[in-house]
Amino acid sequence: MANFRCISATGKTIERVLNGAFAAEEPIGPAQPAKAVLVQSDDFARGKTDGGDIPARSLAIFLYRIEVNKVMRAAWSNVASYDGQAHLPIDLHFLIMAFADNAEWEQQILGKAMQCLETTPSLSGPMLYPTADWAPNEAVHLLVEDLAIDSLLRAFDSLAVDYRLCVPYLARVVRLDGREIAPPPSTSTVITGKVPVVAG
Numbered sequence: 001m002a003n004f005r006c007i008s009a010t011g012k013t014i015e016r017v018l019n020g021a022f023a024a025e026e027p028i029g030p031a032q033p034a035k036a037v038l039v040q041s042d043d044f045a046r047g048k049t050d051g052g053d054i055p056a057r058s059l060a061i062f063l064y065r066i067e068v069n070k071v072m073r074a075a076w077s078n079v080a081s082y083d084g085q086a087h088l089p090i091d092l093h094f095l096i097m098a099f100a101d102n103a104e105w106e107q108q109i110l111g112k113a114m115q116c117l118e119t120t121p122s123l124s125g126p127m128l129y130p131t132a133d134w135a136p137n138e139a140v141h142l143l144v145e146d147l148a149i150d151s152l153l154r155a156f157d158s159l160a161v162d163y164r165l166c167v168p169y170l171a172r173v174v175r176l177d178g179r180e181i182a183p184p185p186s187t188s189t190v191i192t193g194k195v196p197v198v199a200g
Contacts, residue, residue, distance in 0.1 A: 002132045006174050007066065009132035010092055010140055011038045013123050014061055014171070018113055022059075027112035028105050032057055036113070044161035057100050059109050064155055065093035069173050086178025093145065095155065097166035106165060114167060117142050138175065145170040 002009075018036035027034050036059040043053040043060070054060050072089035098109035120127075124139035145168040156163045 002134050002138060002175055002177055004176060006132040006134070006176050007063075007090070007092065009129040009134075010171050010174055011061060011063055011094070012129040012131070013127060013140065014038075014094070014117075014142070014169075016129060017120060017123065017127065018059060018061070018116055021112060021116035025112070027108040028057060028100070032105070034058060034100070034109050034112075036061060038063075041159055044159050054099050057105065057109070058098075059113050060095075060097050060099060062095045062097070063092055064095055067091045067093065072173050088176040088178070089173045090176055092171040092174055094169045094171065095166045096169060097164045099164075110165065110167060114144075117169065140171050140174055143170050143172075144168070 015036045015038045022034050022036065026032070034057045035055060037055060039054055039060045039062050041062075067090065069089040069091050096110070096113055098106040098113075100106040100109060121142050122139050123142065125136075128134045128138070128140065147168040152166075152168065153163065
């Protein structure tokens, strides 16, 4: 069952799959290798052409939203009533954006990434990053998300980076399974010393 590391493991899975595709066929060329990197908001820097702390000639994978899947939650709650284990289905919203020396290279990196994710939309088995202890039958499905341009622009307004060409992706359904934690034993009696014995 997937543990709390399933969120980060999904991002690392996407990163590993894309780097495998880039190694098989460089989007720019052998002399200019590109790399997929999982990034956080602090890695961006507004106004910097090199993307701040994001490497040049790279594809940034940015998780900008985590959402509980309302459609699947009721079904998994029903499962939890039988197996006694909490199950939280979540959707992960990613932006992938290219960083390179010119527009042509950026678009080639994005094109190669989209080709890879369209060819391999279902991630399962050994493809999944192992830190989450995935169940053998678990899979994460990737699809291009229909994100309105105003929502996309609002996402960039909150980041320290000017707008960049990007593609929104949705990873679903990632299942975060609960872990039963036994409460500490309650204390009803405290014995601090010996009880005196009265001679009869």
